[in-house]
Amino acid sequence: MTETRLRTWTHSGGYGLAALFVLILALQNLRYGFYDLFYLALVMSLLLLAGLIYTLFSRRQQLSAPGHSIILAATSSLLVAAALVMKAPGLSHWSMPLIMLNLLILPLRRGVVLSCLLIIPSAILAWQSSPAADALFTTTGLILLLAVTALYVWHYDHMAQSAQDLALTDPVTGAQNPRFLDENLQKEISRSMTTGHPLSLICLGLDHSAEIQKLHGTGGLQTLLRNMTRELFAIIRAGDSLYSTSDSEFFLILPFTPEEGVRVIAERIRRIISEQDWPAVGIVSISLGCTTRIDEDTRADTLRARAEQAMAEARQRNADTAWFSQGETSRA
Numbered sequence: 001m002t003e004t005r006l007r008t009w010t011h012s013g014g015y016g017l018a019a020l021f022v023l024i025l026a027l028q029n030l031r032y033g034f035y036d037l038f039y040l041a042l043v044m045s046l047l048l049l050a051g052l053i054y055t056l057f058s059r060r061q062q063l064s065a066p067g068h069s070i071i072l073a074a075t076s077s078l079l080v081a082a083a084l085v086m087k088a089p090g091l092s093h094w095s096m097p098l099i100m101l102n103l104l105i106l107p108l109r110r111g112v113v114l115s116c117l118l119i120i121p122s123a124i125l126a127w128q129s130s131p132a133a134d135a136l137f138t139t140t141g142l143i144l145l146l147a148v149t150a151l152y153v154w155h156y157d158h159m160a161q162s163a164q165d166l167a168l169t170d171p172v173t174g175a176q177n178p179r180f181l182d183e184n185l186q187k188e189i190s191r192s193m194t195t196g197h198p199l200s201l202i203c204l205g206l207d208h209s210a211e212i213q214k215l216h217g218t219g220g221l222q223t224l225l226r227n228m229t230r231e232l233f234a235i236i237r238a239g240d241s242l243y244s245t246s247d248s249e250f251f252l253i254l255p256f257t258p259e260e261g262v263r264v265i266a267e268r269i270r271r272i273i274s275e276q277d278w279p280a281v282g283i284v285s286i287s288l289g290c291t292t293r294i295d296e297d298t299r300a301d302t303l304r305a306r307a308e309q310a311m312a313e314a315r316q317r318n319a320d321t322a323w324f325s326q327g328e329t330s331r332a
Contacts, residue, residue, distance in 0.1 A: 008059040011068070012052055014104045018097040019048035025094065040082045041094075047075045048101075068105050076102070076118045083125050092122040092138050096145055103149045108157060115146050181243045181251055185300040188255050192293055200262035202252040203289040203307035204232075204269065207319040209248035216281055221248070224281050228273060235269055249311075251304070259292045259324065266290045266322040274320050285320035287311055294327040 026041030051071040058065040076098055083091040095118045102118070103111040119142045126135040176184075185201070192199040206212070206225070213221045225248065232242055236252060243251040254262055266288045273286050289310025297303050310325035317323065 015052035198258040200257040203311040204250040206248040287314040288322040
């Protein structure tokens with residue numbers, strides 16, 4: 001289940017249960033003749049039902065739907081205004097489903113702020129119109145509900161972010177996952193075709209990686225690759241992106257970089273990597289294949305294959321070498 005679909009289900013369930021809860025309150029107040037509270041609960045339930053309908057209509061944009069803030073702010077403001085005007089002590093309990101709904105649907109910080117604006121007047125009203133013991137019980141319950149729900153939402157957001165980071169990055173090196181290479185490269189190609197700005201690609205391979213693994217083990221090779229990744233992140237510019245594969249290879253997408261620029265960057269990377277004495281491994285060398293997009297390059301796999309061929313050419317000529325491959329221009 002995708003994050004968008006999960007949020008659609010949770011938002012729909014939250015709105016639906018809250019609307020049902022408030023509707024039951026409306027019927028109870030109608031039964032005992034409290035017509036002001038009946039109409040208040042009826043309007044709140046209609047607002048919550050509007051939130052449910054909005055959720056279903058915007059189910060494809062749940063992560064960025066702005067209407068939730070408007071609906072929940074209107075519902076909370078209505079309850080606060082009614083509590084201040086009617087001064088009915090029981091209204092403080094009506095805020096409990098709204099607190100949970102604010103934190104469940106809105107971003108955490110926005111939900112906490114809106115819930116606090118709901119709790120403060122409810123607590124003040126409880127202390128003014130109820131015995132001290134009841135007011136203390138109500139205030140403590142509201143604060144505990146806010147704290148527990150906020151902690152749960154924060155924990156979920158943290159776990160979701162960790163899962164997203166694991167999906168986007170390689171667990172060994174920390175560079176981006178290679179399965180996003182072609183997708184992001186295709187986006188950069190489209191942008192280069194639209195703007196006319198140059199785009200270059202580097203394929204970087206660790207020389208003699210099999211021998212390094214035999215001598216220093218898998219752990220030694222992984223440590224070397226992690227250290228190389230940190231060094232590469234320090235070299236590349238903002239806007240560049242780094243990807244690692246399971247074959248001890250890296251790809252660097254370099255937007256706004258012409259042929260002269262990628263040659264300079266590749267040589268700088270080669271020199272920095274080869275001149276370092278890496279912990280537990282010593283001196284290593286790399287081979288780099290570079291290429292720059294030409295007008296005929298419209299597909300990511302074509303550009304990536306040319307960079308890989310350039311890297312293979314660099315290894316055939318000599319280890320610790322950078323080789324540039326120019327694309328062939330079609331003739332009319």
